[in-house]
Amino acid sequence: MKSRMKFLSVIMLAVVLVLSACGNGSAESDYPSKNVEIVAPATPGGGWDATARALQNVLDKEGLVEQNMNVVNKPGGGGEVGWQYLKGKDSHSLSINSSLVIANNLLGQSDLTYEDFTPLAVLATEWISVAVPSDSDIEDGVDMLERLKEDPKSLKIAVGPALGNNDHLSFVRVADEYGVDVSQLEFMIYESGGDVLTALLGGHVDVATLSISESLEQHLSGNLDIIATTADEPIPEDESIESWQDQGIDFTFPHWRGIMGPPDMTEEEIAYWDETFSEMVESEEWQKVLDNNGWQDYYMNSEETKAFLDEQNEMYEDLMKTAGLTE
Amino acid sequence: MGVDWNSFLEGFTTAMSFQNLIFIIIGGLLGTVVGMLPGLGPATAVAVLIPITFGMDSTSALILLGAIYYGAMYGGSRSSILINTPGDGSAIAATFDGYPMTRKGQAGQALTLATLASLIGGFVAIIGFVFLAKPLAGFALQFGPAEYFFLLVFTLSAVVSLSKGNMIKGFVSMVLGLLITTIGVDSQSGVYRYTFDIPHLSEGIDFLVVIIGIYAVGEVLYNILLIKDEDQRIKDDVGKTWITKEQWTRSFWPMIRQAPVGFLVGILPGAGGSIASMISYSTEQQLSKKSDEFGKGAPEGVAAPESSNNAAAVGAFIPLLTMGIPGSGTTAVILGALIMLGLQPGPMLFQNQPDVAWTFINSLFIGNIVLVIMNILLIGFLIKILKTPPHILYPIILVLAFIGTYTLGYSIIDFFILVIFGIIGLFMKILNIPTAPLILAVIIGHQMEQNYRMASVSYDGLWAMITASPIAILFAVLTVASVFLPAFFSRLSRVKFDNKG
Amino acid sequence: MEIIRFIVPSIILLISVIYLILTFNLPESKVGNPTAAMNYPLLIGFSLLGLSILYILSEIKDRKKIFDAYKIFSDRELTIKVIIVLVLCLGYTFIFERIGFLISTILFLGALLFLINGRRKWLMNIIVTILFSFISWYTFAELLSVSLP
Numbered sequence: 001m002k003s004r005m006k007f008l009s010v011i012m013l014a015v016v017l018v019l020s021a022c023g024n025g026s027a028e029s030d031y032p033s034k035n036v037e038i039v040a041p042a043t044p045g046g047g048w049d050a051t052a053r054a055l056q057n058v059l060d061k062e063g064l065v066e067q068n069m070n071v072v073n074k075p076g077g078g079g080e081v082g083w084q085y086l087k088g089k090d091s092h093s094l095s096i097n098s099s100l101v102i103a104n105n106l107l108g109q110s111d112l113t114y115e116d117f118t119p120l121a122v123l124a125t126e127w128i129s130v131a132v133p134s135d136s137d138i139e140d141g142v143d144m145l146e147r148l149k150e151d152p153k154s155l156k157i158a159v160g161p162a163l164g165n166n167d168h169l170s171f172v173r174v175a176d177e178y179g180v181d182v183s184q185l186e187f188m189i190y191e192s193g194g195d196v197l198t199a200l201l202g203g204h205v206d207v208a209t210l211s212i213s214e215s216l217e218q219h220l221s222g223n224l225d226i227i228a229t230t231a232d233e234p235i236p237e238d239e240s241i242e243s244w245q246d247q248g249i250d251f252t253f254p255h256w257r258g259i260m261g262p263p264d265m266t267e268e269e270i271a272y273w274d275e276t277f278s279e280m281v282e283s284e285e286w287q288k289v290l291d292n293n294g295w296q297d298y299y300m301n302s303e304e305t306k307a308f309l310d311e312q313n314e315m316y317e318d319l320m321k322t323a324g325l326t327e
Numbered sequence: 328m329g330v331d332w333n334s335f336l337e338g339f340t341t342a343m344s345f346q347n348l349i350f351i352i353i354g355g356l357l358g359t360v361v362g363m364l365p366g367l368g369p370a371t372a373v374a375v376l377i378p379i380t381f382g383m384d385s386t387s388a389l390i391l392l393g394a395i396y397y398g399a400m401y402g403g404s405r406s407s408i409l410i411n412t413p414g415d416g417s418a419i420a421a422t423f424d425g426y427p428m429t430r431k432g433q434a435g436q437a438l439t440l441a442t443l444a445s446l447i448g449g450f451v452a453i454i455g456f457v458f459l460a461k462p463l464a465g466f467a468l469q470f471g472p473a474e475y476f477f478l479l480v481f482t483l484s485a486v487v488s489l490s491k492g493n494m495i496k497g498f499v500s501m502v503l504g505l506l507i508t509t510i511g512v513d514s515q516s517g518v519y520r521y522t523f524d525i526p527h528l529s530e531g532i533d534f535l536v537v538i539i540g541i542y543a544v545g546e547v548l549y550n551i552l553l554i555k556d557e558d559q560r561i562k563d564d565v566g567k568t569w570i571t572k573e574q575w576t577r578s579f580w581p582m583i584r585q586a587p588v589g590f591l592v593g594i595l596p597g598a599g600g601s602i603a604s605m606i607s608y609s610t611e612q613q614l615s616k617k618s619d620e621f622g623k624g625a626p627e628g629v630a631a632p633e634s635s636n637n638a639a640a641v642g643a644f645i646p647l648l649t650m651g652i653p654g655s656g657t658t659a660v661i662l663g664a665l666i667m668l669g670l671q672p673g674p675m676l677f678q679n680q681p682d683v684a685w686t687f688i689n690s691l692f693i694g695n696i697v698l699v700i701m702n703i704l705l706i707g708f709l710i711k712i713l714k715t716p717p718h719i720l721y722p723i724i725l726v727l728a729f730i731g732t733y734t735l736g737y738s739i740i741d742f743f744i745l746v747i748f749g750i751i752g753l754f755m756k757i758l759n760i761p762t763a764p765l766i767l768a769v770i771i772g773h774q775m776e777q778n779y780r781m782a783s784v785s786y787d788g789l790w791a792m793i794t795a796s797p798i799a800i801l802f803a804v805l806t807v808a809s810v811f812l813p814a815f816f817s818r819l820s821r822v823k824f825d826n827k828g
Numbered sequence: 829m830e831i832i833r834f835i836v837p838s839i840i841l842l843i844s845v846i847y848l849i850l851t852f853n854l855p856e857s858k859v860g861n862p863t864a865a866m867n868y869p870l871l872i873g874f875s876l877l878g879l880s881i882l883y884i885l886s887e888i889k890d891r892k893k894i895f896d897a898y899k900i901f902s903d904r905e906l907t908i909k910v911i912i913v914l915v916l917c918l919g920y921t922f923i924f925e926r927i928g929f930l931i932s933t934i935l936f937l938g939a940l941l942f943l944i945n946g947r948r949k950w951l952m953n954i955i956v957t958i959l960f961s962f963i964s965w966y967t968f969a970e971l972l973s974v975s976l977p
Contacts, residue, residue, distance in 0.1 A: 043736070047663075050663055073737050074737055075736060076527040076530060076736065076738060080529075081527055081738065084526070109519070110526070163514070163515075163517040188515075188781045188784065189515050189777070189781075191514070191777070192659065194596060194646075194652040194659065195596060197651075198468060198470075198650075198652050202468030202470065202471060204785070218650070218651070218673070220675065221673070221675055223650075288669070289667075291669070292666055292667055292668070292669040293666055294666075495882050495883050495886055498875075499876070499883055502872060502875050502876045502879055503840070503843075503876070506843075506869075506873075506876060513857075513865045515865070516857035517857070518854060518855055518857050519855075520865065520869065547913075551906065551944065552906050552907070552910055553900075553906075718941075718949075719945060719956055722937055722940035722944055722945075723937070723956075725917075725940060726936065726940075727964070729920065729924075730933075730968060733924075733976070734968070739921050739924055742920070743918075743921060753910075754836060757897050757898065757900055758897050780864065
């Protein structure tokens with residue numbers, strides 16, 4: 001008798017669940033209808049992989065996506081391999097992206113453009129810092145630009161891990177706006193942000209451009225000085241750090257990360273993700289992810305993201321020319 | 328820096344807590360198992376196992392990751408010794424004499440020796456860590472492009488000089504390795520070199536694919552050629568686990584003196600276990616009175632590099648924990664994991680969270696002991712692998728090689744590269760061309776070029792580069808010595824011999 | 829004098845020549861010194877060229893010595909086996925991402941075992957194939973969450 005009751009109640013519960021699911025579903029269509037795949041166009045352990053796994057973790061913990069989510073690693077070609085893969089998938093695959101989705105094409109390294117995909121959101125940003133060793137006689141950002149203006153080869157500048165990345169380009173842009181002959185600048189390209197730090201701390205270079213999350217610890221402990229940032233707001237850990245804006249140069253530069261889907265996603269599918277992501281970025285779990293990684297919230301919904309990408313594309317086009325990377 | 332003994336003891340008790348002890352054992356075991364698979368070295372082992380740490384408190388997570396890293400270092404030499412297939416760059420040197428020992432029916436002894444050497448290397452390095460972490464962190468900063476360049480040149484020359492009487496083939500092998508590393512985008516200029524518009528090639532060829540191809544695939548192909556109807560097993564007698572007194576006395580000093588070498592090399596960002604173990608192997612060969620036995624199963628040829636690479640693994644934690652700078656691929660992955668857990672390793676770590684740091688150091692200590700016990704217990708089980716008929720073992724190794732390769736780049740382009748290097752490996756073996764110079768060149772070639780390029784921006788010409796600092800001079804001199812001294816000594820001994828005769 | 833002893837040295841010579849040609853055709857660097865990206869490869873290319881010539885010379889010097897390295901290929905049956913193994917490897921490469929890890933691995937490992945272990949031990953072959961494929965799939969895909977196709 002007892003077991004039958006149990007059985008019945010299970011059936012009832014199941015029916016209720018199915019009905020409620022249908023009720024929800026029919027209003028917003030039944031997307032996603034199968035496992036969702038988040039493509040990290042990088043190997044496990046890298047920044048893109050971290051973003052993808054954090055996203056998967058938060059969406060799962062907050063119960064925002066009912067379907068299972070898997071992270072798929074497709075490293076190679078600065079995102080190219082992963083994005084080529086995404087292009088051939090249906091709307092149950094999404095990929096992490098960054099400004100490289102624009103830059104690769106402009107640099108002639110990829111046939112894919114950002115317009116080949118459906119932009120879904122910009123999620124977070126990091127700001128970029130310019131740092132000098134603590135015993136350096138360079139006082140601030142403007143002082144450094146002044147020296148470079150006089151002799152572009154007078155300072156060795158460390159950047160990593162590749163030319164044409166945001167650390168490099170943001171430096172070129174601000175220098176160019178100040179009137180420095182940027183084609184003469186001497187960049188040293190290191191394998192990673194860690195190597196850039198080592199080179200700077202060891203005094204093997206004069207200046208380094210790297211993300212704030214990489215330089216802040218050393219700044220706080222007095223091993224180096226951050227002389228400028230590309231941020232549009234004070235850095236909470238040390239409000240005395242001056243941005244370029246604080247030094248009278250109207251310049252900000254986000255190093256953002258976002259997410260996009262394959263081409264031709266439907267309105268409903270886009271709306272689904274707008275709702276999901278806007279809810280996610282409000283959650284405490286996501287806030288924790290941002291804090292741990294030293295990222296700032298930079299959320300934009302799909303429409304804003306599209307406009308933002310157009311704007312970024314134009315900016316990068318100019319920038320590459322200035323940096324001498326394209327003709 | 329005075330050692331903060333209070334925090335040290337506190338860390339010791341935390342690390343000894345039941346929960347953390349369990350994590351050390353689990354992590355060590357997982358690491359050992361993953362590390363044994365071809366291609367899955369410490370970096371991959373840690374990366375794929377990171378999700379386990381989600382939701383753990385940061386100290387336990389750090390302990391677990393450390394144990395996985397360590398376990399993988401121990402595990403890496405297992406497959407080198409048993410099936411001549413290193414799991415990672417730092418385990419290559421273990422194939423030089425470890426595999427010949429296996430062929431002689433001394434597999435169990437080789438494994439024990441490698442385990443003990445790892446323990447000693449680890450211990451010496453941990454003691455070094457406790458007392459010298461802060462000052463040595465500064466030492467690593469002394470290495471600019473010129474210093475790195477000469478360190479790398481020295482490493483290469485030390486390895487090429489191993490191929491005695493076969494110098495041309497040794498150099499051919501090395502230059503081929505360097506050639507491979509020029510594939511991909513050139514960091515300093517952004518120029519794409521020899522990528523044939525294949526995006527996957529823009530980041531170059533992963534050295535692990537080359538290692539798996541040449542060792543695992545090449546070895547299997549070679550052995551298939553040798554299969555005859557009767558079971559051509561290595562030797563049935565693999566039972567002896569404990570080492571002989573002679574093996575111990577021959578290995579003892581090499582283990583002790585190579586540990587500091589490995590430790591110092593490990594501290595240098597970007598250098599790490601592969602370079603440490605190669606330098607240790609070649610210096611021991613040159614120091615040894617029985618250098619003829621190297622490559623034919625000399626016990627010290629197993630002990631020296633194993634002690635050294637384990638010490639390097641500890642050394643690599645110094646820049647990570649004291650400066651927040653990862654010194655190797657694996658520590659970079661660990662750094663990423665720690666950041667996700669909300670722990671920021673760096674100059675502030677020892678001040679703000681000394682308990683975390685010291686607990687971790689103690690866990691390395693305990694972890695080493697646990698791993699030695701575990702590995703010695705495993706030996707009996709592991710050598711059973713050798714009793715598997717080769718007819719079954721070889722196909723399985725081949726499949727594992729493919730899976731391992733896939734996990735490196737998630738691309739089937741690597742499969743082609745794997746097969747090509749398998750064929751290259753086969754012919755190198757047939758023609759007696761040494762493979763170590765090629766492998767080492769593939770591992771360090773890119774770094775060497777980039778450092779040379781940066782150095783040539785900083786200094787005018789080679790002479791200015793050499794005289795950049797005492798460290799650069801030291802390595803330049805060592806390079807010259809390692810190439811010419813062996814020739815000099817052998818001539819000298821020949822002269823003596825002639826006189827006698 | 830056996831000609832075959834010159835095969836590999838000649839291939840290396842050929843590689844160095846091709847490599848040098850490719851190097852001379854590298855695009856110029858847009859930042860800094862335009863030929864910066866070429867210099868180091870040129871050094872390597874010429875070193876390899878020189879070394880391969882030395883290698884050939886050393887083989888000429890040794891021409892009186894017996895050259896039996898390729899004797900290993902004398903057993904035709906085994907040589908054919910190795911070639912089949914290589915073909916199977918390529919086959920595996922082509923089907924790996926198309927039909928997924930599990931099926932392709934079962935096919936590949938099964939074929940290898942039947943080739944090397946012989947048809948007589950078919951039961952053993954099948955058991956090893958199935959067991960190993962499933963265990964490795966489970967370990968990698970489930971326990972280590974490595975994304976396999």
